[in-house]
Amino acid sequence: MNIVVLVKQVPDTWSERKLTDADHTLDRESADAVLDEINERAVEEALLLKEAHGGEVTVIAMGPGRATDAIRKALSMGADKAVHVSDDALHGSDVIATAKVLAKAIGTVEGFDLVIAGNEATDGRAGAIPAILAEILGLPQVTQLRKVTVEGTTVKGERETEEGVAHLEASLPAIVSVTEKINEPRYPSFKGIMAAKKKPVTTLTVADLGVDAGEVGLGGAWSGVIEASPKPPRSAGQRIDDEGVGGSKIAEYLVGQKLI
Amino acid sequence: MPAERLLPTTEAEDLIALVREIARDELKPRAAEAEEHERFPRDVFRLLGKSGLLALPYPEEFGGGEQPYEVYLQALEEIASAWMSVAVGTSVHVMSAYPLATFGTPEQRERWLPELLEGDLLGGYALSETHAGSDAGALSTRAVLDGDSYVVNGTKAWITHAGVADFYTLMARTSEKDISCFLAPSGSGITAAAPERKMGLTGSVTAQLVFEDARVPADRLIGAEGDGLKIALDALNSGRLGIAACAVGLAQAALDEAVAYAKQRTQFGKPIIEFQGLEFLLADMAAGVESARATYLEAARRRDRGVPFQRQASIAKLVATDMAMKVTTDAVQVLGGAGYTRDFPVERYMREAKVLQIFEGTNQIQRLVIGRALRKL
Ligand SMILES: Cc1cc2nc3c(=O)[nH]c(=O)nc-3n(C[C@H](O)[C@H](O)[C@H](O)COP(=O)(O)OP(=O)(O)OC[C@H]3O[C@@H](n4cnc5c(N)ncnc54)[C@H](O)[C@@H]3O)c2cc1C
Ligand SMILES: Cc1cc2nc3c(=O)[nH]c(=O)nc-3n(C[C@H](O)[C@H](O)[C@H](O)COP(=O)(O)OP(=O)(O)OC[C@H]3O[C@@H](n4cnc5c(N)ncnc54)[C@H](O)[C@@H]3O)c2cc1C
Numbered sequence: 001m002n003i004v005v006l007v008k009q010v011p012d013t014w015s016e017r018k019l020t021d022a023d024h025t026l027d028r029e030s031a032d033a034v035l036d037e038i039n040e041r042a043v044e045e046a047l048l049l050k051e052a053h054g055g056e057v058t059v060i061a062m063g064p065g066r067a068t069d070a071i072r073k074a075l076s077m078g079a080d081k082a083v084h085v086s087d088d089a090l091h092g093s094d095v096i097a098t099a100k101v102l103a104k105a106i107g108t109v110e111g112f113d114l115v116i117a118g119n120e121a122t123d124g125r126a127g128a129i130p131a132i133l134a135e136i137l138g139l140p141q142v143t144q145l146r147k148v149t150v151e152g153t154t155v156k157g158e159r160e161t162e163e164g165v166a167h168l169e170a171s172l173p174a175i176v177s178v179t180e181k182i183n184e185p186r187y188p189s190f191k192g193i194m195a196a197k198k199k200p201v202t203t204l205t206v207a208d209l210g211v212d213a214g215e216v217g218l219g220g221a222w223s224g225v226i227e228a229s230p231k232p233p234r235s236a237g238q239r240i241d242d243e244g245v246g247g248s249k250i251a252e253y254l255v256g257q258k259l260i
Numbered sequence: 261m262p263a264e265r266l267l268p269t270t271e272a273e274d275l276i277a278l279v280r281e282i283a284r285d286e287l288k289p290r291a292a293e294a295e296e297h298e299r300f301p302r303d304v305f306r307l308l309g310k311s312g313l314l315a316l317p318y319p320e321e322f323g324g325g326e327q328p329y330e331v332y333l334q335a336l337e338e339i340a341s342a343w344m345s346v347a348v349g350t351s352v353h354v355m356s357a358y359p360l361a362t363f364g365t366p367e368q369r370e371r372w373l374p375e376l377l378e379g380d381l382l383g384g385y386a387l388s389e390t391h392a393g394s395d396a397g398a399l400s401t402r403a404v405l406d407g408d409s410y411v412v413n414g415t416k417a418w419i420t421h422a423g424v425a426d427f428y429t430l431m432a433r434t435s436e437k438d439i440s441c442f443l444a445p446s447g448s449g450i451t452a453a454a455p456e457r458k459m460g461l462t463g464s465v466t467a468q469l470v471f472e473d474a475r476v477p478a479d480r481l482i483g484a485e486g487d488g489l490k491i492a493l494d495a496l497n498s499g500r501l502g503i504a505a506c507a508v509g510l511a512q513a514a515l516d517e518a519v520a521y522a523k524q525r526t527q528f529g530k531p532i533i534e535f536q537g538l539e540f541l542l543a544d545m546a547a548g549v550e551s552a553r554a555t556y557l558e559a560a561r562r563r564d565r566g567v568p569f570q571r572q573a574s575i576a577k578l579v580a581t582d583m584a585m586k587v588t589t590d591a592v593q594v595l596g597g598a599g600y601t602r603d604f605p606v607e608r609y610m611r612e613a614k615v616l617q618i619f620e621g622t623n624q625i626q627r628l629v630i631g632r633a634l635r636k637l
Contacts (some may be wrong), residue, residue: 190275190313
């Protein structure tokens with residue numbers, strides 16, 4: 001099986017995340033950048049499928065120069081090769097532009113059977129890339145999966161929602177997205193780290209992909225962030241000491257908040 | 261705050277990132293409870309082994325990571341910051357593989373080194389005896405050649421991983437004057453006594469190791485008969501660097517706890533870190549941690565370049581472990597009454613620091629080594 005995994009480098013959720021004052025895009029310098037955890041799981045799922053069915057895993061990342069760190073992490077986990085789309089013109093791209101570029105990048109991987117993405121990036125949180133990609137590439141989408149299996153030329157998946165579990169399937173090639181319930185990603189080994197140095201990484205610009213630079217980046221975005229402010233700190237809350245009537249006081253509070 | 265490191269390669273950076281991730285997710289959250297219940301985390305060593313972290317300074321052709329000590333020790337330091345018993349265990353394992361890796365014949369290395377380095381096995385280092393601690397040369401465990409194996413009798417003391425290790429690097433007397441080194445697989449004739457009831461490092465097993473007619477195949481003699489003490493001391497030279505790194509990691513953890521606490525604890529209407537009396541204490545702690553780190557790294561770089569480093573290793577062990585004792589004690593001071601309780605980790609750090617001044621050559625013995633080197637200058 002020839003599997004493509006879309007991986008994004010995001011600010012570490014453990015560190016404080018900020019927007020730049022200049023253009024309200026993400027301040028990537030102020031926080032440690034890591035391979036998005038959801039994408040670690042996507043890579044893990046690809047590696048499991050490869051271990052079961054054979055084949056090759058290619059990771060694709062669109063991001064600035066230092067996204068190579070995230071790519072190396074995926075390679076050290078066991079992915080075979082990578083495509084890095086890096087171009088200053090991409091700064092500030094919106095979801096549609098991102099999907100267009102990723103679609104072209106996926107096209108450079110000959111004969112792919114399956115594309116695995118995270119259901120939602122922890123920074124942008126659009127949760128839309130997989131669906132837009134399916135639309136652009138004209139492929140079936142099986143999204144928000146907690147379980148993925150491949151049988152012959154069919155991919156099957158389980159999507160968990162509040163209403164229940166949906167069992168989905170599509171014929172390959174297809175786009176799937178996975179949730180944080182899908183698996184526990186492996187740690188790379190030091191051997192994997194050493195091996196990653198020797199794995200091929202192709203770096204491409206928007207021009208290499210035949211994308212018009214005017215269609216991407218801040219300029220090409222259909223929508224923009226005008227203003228941003230940090231979340232106000234949580235207010236102190238209300239303390240209830242239980243002197244025998246604590247339960248009813250809490251109930252009163254919840255009624256007051258129209259919560260019950 | 262994680263230590264700021266200057267690392268020589270990208271792979272070293274990726275290695276430290278991996279160690280930090282494992283330390284944050286797998287070690288730190290479990291340390292306090294396992295230490296309190298004196299539970300040895302064998303599974304953690306399997307994870308470290310699988311990740312290649314038990315074999316960092318050994319050749320790639322035998323399954324090692326081929327990293328210089330400069331890098332291996334910094335990885336070890338990160339482990340120590342999260343869980344001291346695991347770091348000491350890692351250092352002991354690495355030291356137990358050292359005699360085979362350094363003094364073994366090519367055949368011996370090909371045969372046994374890969375399994376020692378692949379990560380499934382755990383090693384112990386059996387030198388000390390009850391009457392032979394600082395004076396290790398006085399050891400009396402005997403190994404007598406009988407056919408194609410040595411028959412070993414005697415009792416080793418204070419052995420880290422006794423009873424849980426898969427192999428022991430054993431120093432035993434093969435004649436009145438000769439001490440020899442063996443790679444002894446655990447098995448029949450080797451039993452561990454009840455673990456010592458220690459004041460700290462309680463997640464690590466320390467016990468006497470009793471040899472009763474234990475048979476060690478003769479081809480597991482490392483080096484020649486009579487080379488044993490030289491090999492043992494050589495291994496300790498490198499092992500000491502490991503202990504120095506563990507000390508710095510532990511002190512870094514104590515410093516981080518102290519700074520975090522001092523920022524959020526208020527007295528007299530302001531965070532206590534704003535009192536210069538306390539801030540200076542923290543500043544001295546930071547200065548101690550960073551200068552000890554520089555000291556062990558200097559010794560490590562000498563080792564990596566193949567120049568003599570014995571004096572520097574002893575200085576690093578002495579300076580780093582005395583520093584760790586002071587910094588962990590001061591961390592308890594910074595936390596006040598809270599620091600004296602088991603609800604915060606600093607009292608444990610303080611108990612863990614003490615042993616660093618004792619094992620792998622007490623700090624008096626380090627001074628003796630340094631003093632001897634000065635006399636020769
Ligand atoms: C500060 C900030 C401001 C923004 N402003 C706007 C705006 O004004 N208008 C607008 O439309 N969007 C905006 N975005 C969204 C931004 O364009 C998206 O982050 C980006 O386009 C991708 O969407 P996402 O990461 O949310 O994708 P999601 O759909 O949440 O991601 C799902 C999966 O798609 C894959 N994926 C996503 N991005 C990449 C990538 N670069 N490389 C490889 N795989 C990837 C990953 O597998 C990921 O797990 C903003 C984002 C930020 C952080
Ligand atoms: C937790 C733990 C784990 C250990 N793990 C191992 C292990 O895995 N393998 C192993 O072989 N050993 C191990 N040891 C043993 C350790 O190396 C010895 O405890 C150490 O070498 C000191 O020996 P001793 O305890 O017999 O003390 P002693 O040698 O009796 O020392 C007592 C005191 O006398 C001082 N002293 C002794 N000689 C001199 C001198 N010439 N000049 C000045 N002062 C002197 C010492 O510094 C010390 O303060 C471990 C010990 C502990 C506590």
